[in-house]
Amino acid sequence: MGETKQTVAVLYGGRSGEHEVSLISAASVVRNLDQNKYNILLIGIDKYGNWYLQQENQLHRCRSGAAALEIQVDEQRRVSVVCGGGTKETMRTPATGPLAVDVAFPVLHGTFGEDGTIQGLFEMVNLPYVGAGVLGSAIGMDKEVAKILWMHAGLPVVPFISVRKQDWAALEKRKQLIERAERDFQYPLFVKPSCAGSSVGASKAPDRMSLERAVADALLWDDKVLIEPFIPAREVECSVTGNERPEAYTPGEIIPTHEFYDYEAKYIDPDGAALLIPADLTEAEFRTIREIAIKAYRAAELSGLSRIDFFVRKDTREILLNEVNTMPGFTTISMFPKMCEASGLSYPDLLDKLIQLAVERHAQRNSRSYSYTNGSTNGNRP
Numbered sequence: 001m002g003e004t005k006q007t008v009a010v011l012y013g014g015r016s017g018e019h020e021v022s023l024i025s026a027a028s029v030v031r032n033l034d035q036n037k038y039n040i041l042l043i044g045i046d047k048y049g050n051w052y053l054q055q056e057n058q059l060h061r062c063r064s065g066a067a068a069l070e071i072q073v074d075e076q077r078r079v080s081v082v083c084g085g086g087t088k089e090t091m092r093t094p095a096t097g098p099l100a101v102d103v104a105f106p107v108l109h110g111t112f113g114e115d116g117t118i119q120g121l122f123e124m125v126n127l128p129y130v131g132a133g134v135l136g137s138a139i140g141m142d143k144e145v146a147k148i149l150w151m152h153a154g155l156p157v158v159p160f161i162s163v164r165k166q167d168w169a170a171l172e173k174r175k176q177l178i179e180r181a182e183r184d185f186q187y188p189l190f191v192k193p194s195c196a197g198s199s200v201g202a203s204k205a206p207d208r209m210s211l212e213r214a215v216a217d218a219l220l221w222d223d224k225v226l227i228e229p230f231i232p233a234r235e236v237e238c239s240v241t242g243n244e245r246p247e248a249y250t251p252g253e254i255i256p257t258h259e260f261y262d263y264e265a266k267y268i269d270p271d272g273a274a275l276l277i278p279a280d281l282t283e284a285e286f287r288t289i290r291e292i293a294i295k296a297y298r299a300a301e302l303s304g305l306s307r308i309d310f311f312v313r314k315d316t317r318e319i320l321l322n323e324v325n326t327m328p329g330f331t332t333i334s335m336f337p338k339m340c341e342a343s344g345l346s347y348p349d350l351l352d353k354l355i356q357l358a359v360e361r362h363a364q365r366n367s368r369s370y371s372y373t374n375g376s377t378n379g380n381r382p
């Protein structure tokens, strides 16, 4: 065919509470990347944030069915990132010298992976990367900021009161916040950190005493916490891909067997939740959710991919936006790829699309002007 293969650097692990989930997500991604189209470089990031180029045998292990990637630590293969190196020398290791990479695929969840920080690094190096950009990733990480933007766009969200650590520490302010929550909402309430994931620090508060405890618990995970009414709702999710013209796929539903979709239900209890794709909704509800998902994606400056999560109230069937994940779980049994599959987009085709979107967005950014005096500043030295 004469076409040269693209080299994709798959980054996984990371300095995040969701490190282990990433090891599984990345193994699925690697298994589903078409070997005829891509060379894969595996870069494992340990829990301290060190990057290591992995040996070929990791790829073989993964392709022969290992459920999770591992991280081989070898100082000779420690990766440094080269600013201004262009695609010919994006990264290097002592053992290999310069590494040419065409696209980075950060299969990283949570902090330092999904929050705009690694995206900023790729922007500095001028490397195409899969997923949302700096701003979209940062917005997606902060539930309060996302909701403010969605409200501004006229989209339906769960109402909230945001609590800052320093205000909670001041007793008079704390009293006012509690009074406001009790005036605006009714118990039971729901409390969660603004910037966290995997339901860590999230809990239901049936009364004032448990509210105080719930806020204190959530503040262990973030300096900003949201108090919301507890919504008795079904949990519906919608995959979206795209840059300027986002597409939404068939929504699916999570049916937790716990009181809410807590950490246990997500990762520990094998019967913690049932997944239903498509969700049990009417045609009109499907349409509404897909429309809102696309509007929410745009309002939060997203690109590449995202999973937009909704509540559908059990009593009134009102549809409310809950949150967005810019690098959702990506295992073969995860909702994101499954919902794409339900709309006819296979996992390998989905990966092709995400890589294509990364390249397109990069080209778009490089077509802008960055200098008055120098015609070409696209990262590849003349």
Ligand SMILES: Nc1ncnc2c1ncn2[C@@H]1O[C@H](COP(=O)(O)OP(=O)(O)O)[C@@H](O)[C@H]1O
Residues within 6 Å of the ligand: 158, 190, 192, 196, 197, 198, 199, 200, 202, 228, 229, 230, 231, 232, 235, 260, 261, 262, 309, 322, 323
């Ligand atoms: N206002 C709410 N009412 C009822 N349940 C909620 C509410 N907010 C969150 N939850 C439950 O907590 C889970 C985790 O909250 P979520 O906002 O999705 O944060 P994350 O998944 O990032 O930890 C949700 O899937 C849902 O089960």
Ligand SMILES: [Mg+2]
Residues within 6 Å of the ligand: 198, 309, 323
């Ligand atoms: Mg969630």
